[in-house]
Amino acid sequence: MLFNILTVATLLSAVSASPVPVPQVEIAPVYAFDITNWHAGCQRECFYGFNITGNTFGQYPTIPAFSAECLGEKEGADYRKCTFNDGGSENRTLVAKLLPVNQTGTGAHLQVSYGWTDSEQAHTYYNYTGYANPKYNAAAAPNANFTIIPQEMFGVGGGEPPVA
Template sequence: MVSFTALALLATSAMAGPVARQIAIPENWDWQVENWEAGCGRSGCYYNFNVTVPTIKGEIAGVKAYCHGYEQGYDNSFTVPSTYETCQLLEGVNNGVAARFSLRENDGQGFGPKEIEVSFLYAGYEDRPAYNFSGSHEARYNQFVAPQLNFTITPTKVFGIA
């Protein structure tokens, strides 16, 4: 039999725990990628670009960042996902950006990873938790064959960070 004291203790500890709050992805919040360049060699592929995450007035402070990184996994036949590389902030503070290549598909027809994945960290403040927004775009390999590209990424996922 469960005692009243045990139930009271359980109830108060559940109420005292952190409460997860969800946040919506703002409508029409497109991130601008500029000067995209990517190429591949025997040891894998690389990317570099600037990304602007616009400010949502009164809600989210935007940033501009320079991102560059390499595909990881050469030693494992590209079966290991690349880790996110932190991007260098050019404008804005407190929030952060990171990027990585998606895992290379092993379909025998591919040339490098199919997507670039970008993550925006909306830093927590006082009682507001931090949130991570992420989106992706087709990775185009334009090194030596085409000018740098510009495109947009629309975030499709968001989750809270404890």
């Protein structure tokens, strides 16, 4: 009996000392808007300016890449169209706005919305919208860079993906 207990104890210590394989989990890439040169402040009215890019992402529907500049003012104003810098197709729209802020000193509440139609699939439209709360930095800080991960996504129309 003593032999069996010692044998079991030795085997258990050998098993616990050997490394246990860790399952490998593949983390799916996340689609994001990259914001650079964020510059915003409030004097009489609030204003903002920034560059924004998004990479081609995913399979059908593939999100088209873009590069643009966004300028706007006034918290609570309507969306302002951003200007594309990449010369891409005209089937895309990029807009931004500052959401109203009910408290002072909380920084900006930015909303960015990117939409496009699929040129290979009739009557389709896709939209990705994201939010960020960057600081107003015009008075005392350098331009900022940050990332927005869209939280709202939708698509309408279409049907089956195009046959390659």
